[in-house]
Amino acid sequence: MHREIADGVYYVGVDDHHTKLFENLWALPHGVSYNSYLIIDEKVTLIETVKEPWAEEWLDNIREIIDPAKIDYIVLNHMEPDHTGALPHIAEIAKNATMIYTSKAAPMQKSFYDVDLEDKTVEDLEELSIGKRTLKFVHAPFLHWPETMVTYLVEDEIVFSCDAFGSFGALNGKHFDDEIDMRMIEKESRRYISAIITSYLRFVQRAIKKVKELGIGIKMIAPSHGPIYRKDPMWVINHYDQWSSDELDKHVTIVYGSMYGFNQRVALLLKKELIELGLEVRIHNLSYTEMSQVIVDSVRAGVLVVGTPTYDAHPFPRVWNFVNEVCGKRFPKRPIFLFGNYGWGGGGVRKLKAQLEDSRYEVMEPVLKVKARPTDEDKMQIKKLAKVIMGQLPN
Ligand SMILES: Cc1cc2nc3c(=O)[nH]c(=O)nc-3n(C[C@H](O)[C@H](O)[C@H](O)COP(=O)(O)O)c2cc1C
Ligand SMILES: [Fe+2]
Ligand SMILES: [Fe+2]
Known part of the structure; x- marks a missing residue:
């Protein structure tokens, strides 16, 4: 199942109701989603892949929109296998695609998969035209790994933030913050940041500061786990800001x-x-x-x-x-x-x-x-x- 989230921008991710423990450590009582997005322009761009066992379902989602052989760019914001496990599957089909990632991601890709695709490493704040639209890559080290970046779709003001601003909890067709049960998401996103990102809380603070300083408009935050924030992107920014701040609670x-x-x-x-x-x-x-x-x-x-x-x-x-x-x-x-x-x-x-x-x-x-x-x-x-x-x- 796919969903158009903006003109020519599609959600093609999957829900995981099977994995008992995320990273084989953290309980998933409501499941988890691996979000992936497809942008159709003069160039066809895929943002992230999914965890390997969901490759077929994900490829079917893409096929509902376009022949995956036509994909030009595969943006890999982060190399952790929950986002890249299906890379070898798409590499078999989209043989002319170019992987786009940071220079720190390149050797990781080689040691994880070593797929036979062209690649392009991008600098912090580098831009790439894909036709009527532009992608801007913002390095976000340690959100969650050293090689991580965030991709900004300039004209549509969509931030593809990968692990940052993510949440546990499968989507079940409710892809947006104005559709899903936000009480569940408030609990699950806090449990997610605590379990996954606690070691790197200061990098969350740094990234929020950097985005604020860039002064870019944000119409949507589209993370790689959990809902897309279109009604209130500031909700998730403010919550992440609060949960990662130095100030301790009084309890x-x-x-x-x-x-x-x-x-x-x-x-x-x-x-x-x-x-x-x-x-x-x-x-x-x-x-x-x-x-x-x-x-x-x-x-x-x-x-x-x-x-x-x-x-x-x-x-x-x-x-x-x-x-x-x-x-x-x-x-x-x-x-x-x-x-x-x-x-x-x-x-x-x-x-x-x-x-x-x-x-x-x-x-x-x-x-x-x-x-x-x-x-x-x-x-x-x-x-x-x-x-x-x-x-x-x-x-
Ligand atoms: C399997 C087991 C191993 C224990 N090993 C030690 C020990 O090495 N040294 C010690 O002082 N007490 C040891 N104890 C005693 C407990 O620490 C003590 O009974 C304590 O009050 C148990 O508290 P609890 O009931 O809250 O677990 C052991 C108790 C059990 C059941
Ligand atoms: Fe991660
Ligand atoms: Fe992740």
Whole structure:
């Protein structure tokens, strides 16, 4: 199924209801779309391909409009295989097409696929006439990879933004922001940016600034995942701006693991004390909440509290996994508190502290260590800890 989104500009992407985990990591309860666009002018231009298993469906979408052998340009904004997996399939058909990408994308293409097509590397802000229309290429490094760019269709004022401004959630024929359930998209785009782009939030800020400075008109933002914004392109720009800004939120997030409930008792006692102090608290048991949702609720927390039982002299695996995400995704710096629960020698919380400090996070005192069931003395310490946490929240 295709859809004309502007005069001579077509959506030819596909919905994926099959992949359970995006990047084999992140849950897709509403599926995901791989968007691809076709521009018919004197030259025929394809923007992006799709993930490899959807190649046939995607080629059929193109065939509804034009013989794919007539494609002149294949714009590859980003080399990740969710956008390029089907490249070898189109390369077999559109033998005269030229791939257009940045100089950093060229060697990636070679190592991923090595297709037998002409190519053209484009500089930042370079323009290319395709007939009545012009494409302008704007380099956008680290949105999502180093080679990434954004393509602007000058006359129609459409930004093909690839991963930037994307969202999880399949489209089901509702391609535009004024057609789709935006409550679902608000949740899914936030989960998407948190799971995929948290390591590169400052590049989101840089890209938004760059686009604002270019002063170009934007009638539509057409990303490569999720809906096309035509009613309100600023909605997604403002949300991305807010979600990637340096400013932290005023809530406390407690993230913990627990095997038999002892550590959970500490977590819940701390939650109660914080609520009684009038603070907003989010809390996640890492064995139950999917990791991308935990990241959404913790990446901007003014104070982060992590609690682990000791498991074979190490942190509980799921807690350790979360702390790996904090360090790997380069969560913005903020006070981090730790609590641990143990049966005999302990050690879990010590290893978490060492890892966080190794990544230059400040682990605040006191680090609470509770031996199984919290005693009255432990409860006093938890009450005190809540007050220290309150003092660390941004105003
Ligand atoms: C599989 C397993 C391994 C454990 N390994 C250790 C350990 O190496 N050192 C230690 O001090 N306690 C260890 N414990 C004890 C727990 O850390 C302790 O009982 C703690 O209170 C558990 O909290 P939880 O019920 O919230 O998981 C282990 C417990 C289990 C079930
Ligand atoms: Fe990507
Ligand atoms: Fe992507």
